[in-house]
Amino acid sequence: MIDASPLGANVPCPSFLPNMNSLPFTMENLGFIRQFPWSYKPNLTLYGEEKHVIEELKFFKQHGGSSMVECTIVGLERDMNMMKRMAEESGVNIISGTGYYVDAALPQDVHSATQEQLVSTMVQDITKGAAGTSTRCGVIGEIGTSWPVTATEKKVLQATAAAQTQLGCPVIIHPGRNKQAPAEVIRILAEAGGDISRTVMSHLDRTIYDKGELSEFAKLGSYLEWDLFGIEVSYYEQVTNLDMPSDAQRIQMIKHVLDNGYEDRVVIAHDVHTKHRLMHYGGHGYSHILLNVVPMMLARGISQDQVDKMLIHNPRNWLTFK
Numbered sequence: 676m677i678d679a680s681p682l683g684a685n686v687p688c689p690s691f692l693p694n695m696n697s698l699p700f701t702m703e704n705l706g707f708i709r710q711f712p713w714s715y716k717p718n719l720t721l722y723g724e725e726k727h728v729i730e731e732l733k734f735f736k737q738h739g740g741s742s743m744v745e746c747t748i749v750g751l752e753r754d755m756n757m758m759k760r761m762a763e764e765s766g767v768n769i770i771s772g773t774g775y776y777v778d779a780a781l782p783q784d785v786h787s788a789t790q791e792q793l794v795s796t797m798v799q800d801i802t803k804g805a806a807g808t809s810t811r812c813g814v815i816g817e818i819g820t821s822w823p824v825t826a827t828e829k830k831v832l833q834a835t836a837a838a839q840t841q842l843g844c845p846v847i848i849h850p851g852r853n854k855q856a857p858a859e860v861i862r863i864l865a866e867a868g869g870d871i872s873r874t875v876m877s878h879l880d881r882t883i884y885d886k887g888e889l890s891e892f893a894k895l896g897s898y899l900e901w902d903l904f905g906i907e908v909s910y911y912e913q914v915t916n917l918d919m920p921s922d923a924q925r926i927q928m929i930k931h932v933l934d935n936g937y938e939d940r941v942v943i944a945h946d947v948h949t950k951h952r953l954m955h956y957g958g959h960g961y962s963h964i965l966l967n968v969v970p971m972m973l974a975r976g977i978s979q980d981q982v983d984k985m986l987i988h989n990p991r992n993w994l995t996f997k
């Protein structure tokens with residue numbers, strides 16, 4: 676469950692629709708919302724949508740889904756009690772994240788905290804329970820970083836590496852929107868003693884567009900994640916001179932790394948953080964990969980064995996504490 680308002684902070688309404696935020700979420704406005712999802716503030720929270728999220732998790736389970744990694748952390752309005760309820764009611768395992776989102780979304784107490792305090796909170800969230808509950812997190816992240824990485828984000832990355840060293844836990848990173856960002860984050864984590872082989876670099880869809888550069892990044896040894904499956908609009912509001920790839924292009928990039936021997940390193944996801952991607956609002960929901968993407972992959976020369984690695988074995992290995 677997420678409030679992704681930080682993603683809308685610097686995204687203006689389209690010039691021909693300056694009052695977009697006052698529009699109701701209706702079928703006639705759905706075209707605008709799909710084109711400008713981060714401009715439309717009512718789209719940026721899933722709070723109030725619990726009933727639909729639970730129904731859609733049940734649908735995911737009916738179609739073979741069993742677990743979901745839920746990366747809502749400090750800065751994105753995590754609610755541990757709600758996630759527990761959703762897991763219990765839907766029957767889907769929810770693996771919840773601890774940690775800190777991008778600098779601009781963080782409360783002042785995170786900026787002023789010491790690295791040791793951040794480590795202690797993340798370790799506590801995983802070993803005892805998070806946010807005053809007895810519900811424990813199972814992963815650190817997605818840790819938010821910008822480009823360039825800010826001082827607070829560097830402190831958080833160093834704290835993440837220290838917590839990971841203590842616990843042997845999985846980590847997932849949100850890189851800044853620049854092709855150099857993933858390697859820079861890996862460098863900071865590695866220098867702080869982090870285990871890169873147990874770290875997922877997310878959002879590669881909108882970060883590394885070139886196959887050669889992707890091959891270079893893959894050599895650094897992290898898991899490689901394409902997690903914006905289902906976003907099928909090429910206009911990327913966050914960086915308007917970059918294209919958001921289609922599912923077909925995501926699959927081409929994944930096939931490239933699989934063909935280069937990285938089949939134990941690829942993971943995929945939907946990163947549902949807006950209303951318009953829920954089935955209730957005309958979106959693809961949590962089952963798009965299982966229902967639509969896997970058949971496309973198989974038709975494009977990716978084997979069932981490789982699909983099973985991406986959907987079962989690689990996530991299982993990543994999520995297992997060492």
Ligand SMILES: CCC(=O)NCCS(=O)(=O)O
Pocket residue numbers: 679682751849878881903913946948
């Ligand atoms: C809140 C989840 C998130 O940050 N997703 C990535 C969105 S984008 O940076 O790729 O636009």
